[in-house]
Amino acid sequence: MAVNNAYISKLLSDYADMLELEGANRYKIRAYRNASYSIASLPRSISEMVELGEDLTQLPGIGKELSQKLVEIAGAGRLHQFEEIKERFPEGLLEILKLRGIGFVKVRELYEKLGIKNLSELEEAAREGRVSQIRGFDVKTERMIIEEIEAMDLKKGAKPRIKISTAESIVMPLIDHLKKSKGVKSVEIAGSFRRGRETVGDIDILVVHDGDSDVMDRFAGYEDVEQVLEKGDTLSSAVLRLGLQVDLRAVPEISSGSALHHFTGSKEHNVAMRQLAIRKGLKISEYGIFRGDERIGGENEEDVFSLLDLQFIPPELRENTGEIEAAQKGKLPKLISLEDIKGDLHMHSKASDGRATIEEMALAARERGYEYIAITDHSRRLRIARGLTPKRLEEQLEQIDLLNERLEGIRVLKSIEVDILEDGTLDLPDSILSRLDLVVCAVHHKFNLSKAKQTDRIISAIDNPYFTILAHPTGRLIDHREPYELDMERLMKAARECGCVMELNMQPDRLDLNEIHCRMAKELGVMVALSTDAHITSELNLMRLGIKQARRGWLEADDVINTMTLEDLMKLINAKKR
Ligand SMILES: [Zn+2]
Ligand SMILES: [Zn+2]
Structure with missing residues (x-):
């Protein structure tokens, strides 16, 4: 087997990495690195x-020992010392080293403390919040690892789809940048x-300007732009960080409303x-609304709807799933908005895997104008998140009583995010659950049961008189973990019978329930809780996007339910308890 120099160079460099992981002699490591460089060229x-x-040994940087190794590699295509060290340190650790900001010490920590052997295990651990638990790592590093x-992954795939929260963090600074352009009226x-x-x-992105603007230049010159695909007076396209493509269109003011409607879509909505x-004898397009050759509207988006005798359809509903028919009859829902929210019923404190104290969470919620929050730390089965035993929960209850005596303007509800065990019982006894204001229940393990078994498991948990809310009902993680098998309709009907509530968990990679299930809940008459599952005060803001x-x-x-006043909320919850 004839191996080429690039292969040998790579093998030596990988071996040097492994030696470094093992904490070998510095001179030895350096000798392998030098040899790797010199052979590459x-x-x-x-x-x-x-x-x-x-x-x-005539070659630069190659001593006697190394020359013997090279003979072995050239003959066998492998180096036995490298094979041996791979038995102690899995080869997958080398891919982790490629992450920015993750050096040898960190990789070894991850391996020794969490048994992480490769990138996909690291990703999983980071998403579950386990990485930030170990020394030398924090939430920021954990988030960076995921990103x-x-x-x-995005570079490997063709057309990336990016989570809306990530897209927002990339796009909003660009919008601010564009708004500062000369002559711009709206972005x-x-x-x-x-x-x-x-x-x-x-x-x-649509921009309206006064005809003399540098907005296209500012767009192409923006610091996050990795590649300009197209640059013109009315349309420019560029690829930003993470492969996110942005199209910027300059539209005339007179048709800006029609253009906004047209480019908001969806395609299905637009066709309908x-x-x-x-x-109705009209024609609508991105340029305006016309009767024959006469323009009858298009400057405001409202025109598009009012000229077709429709209620204004909020962008979130424009999927042609019944919104046009509802708008014709004047029967569009009055959609919930952030101002309706009076509390947040799922969040963690330092007692389990959160980052803030209960008081810090409460004060942050009060700042947002909330009347109440529920503290829902994990229960004991989730050891990795330092889940609470009955005894620790009891201590927390006393702590919350004392806090409520002191705090004004916000009420801290006693709760727990209790695990639903495989047999459908809950991870804590009724004797302690009965002392809580509400109980949030969740599946955190045994995701791969059959559809019937998984559904039965949750339905029998719902039967517990203290069960209030089912957290992240399908367990999916966007782009990472499929939802577990579940008969959602059967589950929701059971929830309705028992007066249980379904959660829409607003963690960016969960958004679980999805939109279809939210609508199903509404149609079946099951109440929904909108919860951030915050692990840090700033995550209370997830409510806005969620x-x-x-x-x-x-x-x-x-x-x-968390639009209700505290009094009504407690009435609803207590009515369910038997
Ligand atoms: Zn959970
Ligand atoms: Zn949680």
Whole structure:
């Protein structure tokens, strides 16, 4: 087997990495690295030199020991020491080293403390919040790890879809940048981002300016732009970080409303709208609304709807799933908004895997104008998140009593995120659950049961008199873990019978329930809780983006329990307890 120099160079460099992981002698490590460099740029083939029996020690950086290793590699295509060390340190650790900011010490920690052997195990651990638990790591590093791995995956795939929260963090600074351009009157994001989809493929931005603007230049010159695909007076396209494509269109003021409607979509909604226009003897397009050759509207988006005798359809509903028919009858839902929210019923404190104290969470919630929060730390089965035993929970209850005596303007509800065990019982005894204000229940293990078994498991848990809310009902993690098998309709009907509530969990990679299930809950008469599952005070802000999912699910304030006053909420919850 003739191996080329690039292969040998790579093998030596990988071996040096392994030696470094093992904490080997620095000089030895450096010798391998030097050899790797020098062979990479060597004009002659090592394999050929070995075949010809030439003396390799003439080469720069190659001593006697190394020359023997090279002979072995050239002959066998492998190095036995490297094979041996791989038995102690899995080869997958080398891919982790490629992540920015993760050096040898960190990789070894991850391996020794969490048994992480490769990138995909690291990704899983980071998403479960286990990485930030170990020394030398924090939540920021953990988030960075996820982002870096996602970026790697994106480069492999063709057309990336990016989570809306990530897209927002990339796009909002760009919008601010564009707004500072000369002569700009308005900058609006359209497309699936405006419709609030959970992931977006690209971003459409519309700009109105006074005819003498540098907005296209500022766009092309923006610091996050990795590649300009197209640059013109009315349309420019560029690829930003993480492969996110942005199309920027300059539109005339007179048709800016029609353009906003057109580029917001969806395609299905637009087709249905155009057909409706034709039936009314009109024509709508991105340029305006016309009767024959006469322009009758298009400067405001409202025109598009009012001229077709429709209620204004909020962007989140524009999927042609009944919104046009409802708008014709004046029966669109009055969608929930952030102002309706009076509390947040799922969040963690330092007692389990959260980052803030209960008081810090309470004060942050009060700042947001909330009346109440529920503290829902994990229960004992989730050891990795330092789940609470009955005894620790009891201590927390006393702590909350004392806190409530002191705090004004916010009430801390006693709760727990209790694991639903495989047999459908809960991880803590009723004797302690009965002392809580509400109980949030969740599946955190045994995801791969059959559909019937998984559904039965949760339904028998719902039967517990203290069960209040089912957290992240399908367990999916966007782009990472499929939902577990579940008969959602059967589950929701059981929830309705028992007066149980379904959660829409607003963690960016969960957004679980999805929009279809939100709508199903509404139609079946099951109440929904909109919860951030915050692990740190800043995550209470997830409500803002997450509520778009609720809107996409046609939810109104009346469908959601955390729009209620504390008094009504407690009435509803206590009515369920038997
Ligand atoms: Zn959970
Ligand atoms: Zn949680």
